Amino acid sequence: MRIGDRLIGPDHPPLVIAEIGINHGGDLDVAREMVTLAAKAGAECVKHQTHFVDDEMTDEAKSIFPPNADVSIWEVMARCALSAQDEVALKAHAESLGLIYLSTPFSRKAADFLESIGVLAYKIGSGEADHLPLIRHIARFGKPVILSTGMQTIASIGASVDILRASGVPFALLECTNLYPSPPEIVSLRGITDLRAAFPDAIIGFSDHSIGPEMALAGVALGACIVERHYTDSRYRKGPDIACSMDPAELRHLIDRSREIHTALHNPKQRTAPEEDVYRFARGSIVADRDLEAGTVLAEADIWARRPGNGEIPAYEFDALIGRRLNRAVTRNTQLKWSDLD
Incomplete structure (x- = not known):
């Protein structure tokens, strides 16, 4: 899939999304500074949350208290939501720094607003x-859709995927655990596969x-593209999400390490050119394990493999020498050659 000029998929470095969410507490200046620091840390993409509380919730939400807050979910969002005008300014600031600006709409009104200001994806x-x-x-x-699948099963997410498939939009599915923070006992890295x-x-x-970054980096090693x-x-x-939030230094760490892991993930199993010098000394060559006379029919006790590996017969040919006859006398630790054998 593509968001703007950014290609996303197994052949490309993972897209690291820095979710500001509501961590700015409703303060546009704080939100701007968060975006600035994210850009300086090397971010490609920041994500916001768009809340129009009147279209998002009913009055019943005023009596629902999330586990990571001491006030109702209505009050949390009412305090932390940016106005439409402020979000336009935040998007402009992010894009002026070369960042992809995404946001999560929590209502139909929010989705329509984001479409009106020209977001690249949802x-x-x-x-x-x-x-x-x-x-x-x-x-x-x-437009492309990124869908988090926390609190869902493979079966229950199927209907949503059917809608995305039928629409023809490129889409991504994110494994997610919705506890803030999530302990490793309930995080599902297996969910990625x-x-x-x-x-x-x-x-x-x-x-x-x-x-911490460990679970996210493990996700990259399992092939997470976002x-x-x-x-x-x-x-x-x-703020309610601060406990599970990364700061700019950890964002930089996550970006750099995820790219390194992605690179290593695509390297085939083979001996590389830089390993050749190590290979020459680290492996063993077949040698006589004692003084041997010409005409000796080699048994296991007569030979061994020792470093360095610059001899003619490598250790993996050990079994091929058993039962072969020496055509010359050799002393212990002499590197054997194929021409020494009848």
Whole structure:
């Protein structure tokens, strides 16, 4: 799939998405600074969350308290949502720094707004992973869709995938665990390979809510083409997602290490040119293990393999010498040659 000029897939370095989300606490200046620091850390893509609370929730949400907050989910989003005008400014700032700007719409109104300001693709969060009418609505825009699959099974995500397939839009599925932060006891790295097996036509990635970069990097080693993590300018900031957020230094680490892992992941199993000098001394050559007379019929006890490997007969030919007759006398540790054998 392609987002703007960025190709995404197994043949390309993983796209690391720095999710600002609501970590700015509703402050545009803070959000801008987060984007600036992400760009300086080498980010290609930042992601926001677009919340129009009146279209996203009903009044019942005012009595629902998420496990990572001490106020209702309504109050969290009301406090942290940027205005439409502020989001336009944030998008412009990100794009002025050469970044891809993505956002997750949490309502139909939010999706329509993002389409009106020209986002290049859509991220659908795990909470909306089975919101079929919203997925259908977004798919009609004809742009790439990245869908997190937290709290879903392979079976339950099928209907959403069917909508994306039928629409013809390129799409990615991200393995995800929706606890903030997620301990390793419930993170499913296997979910990456399970999704790939079940949906071979999808780009597969990993949306990580654990602490530290280890799970995300392991996801890259399993072939994740997209890695998404929450991001903040400082972990000393307050907010419901700060505990599982990376700072600019960790973002830089994740970008660099994920590219290295991607490179190594595609190297075939073979002896490389830089290893040749090591190969010459590290392997063994067949030698006499004791003084041997001409005419000796070689037995296992007569020969061995010792470094360096610059002899004519390598260690892996050991069995081929058993039962062969020496045509000259040799002393212990003499490197044998094929011409020494009848």
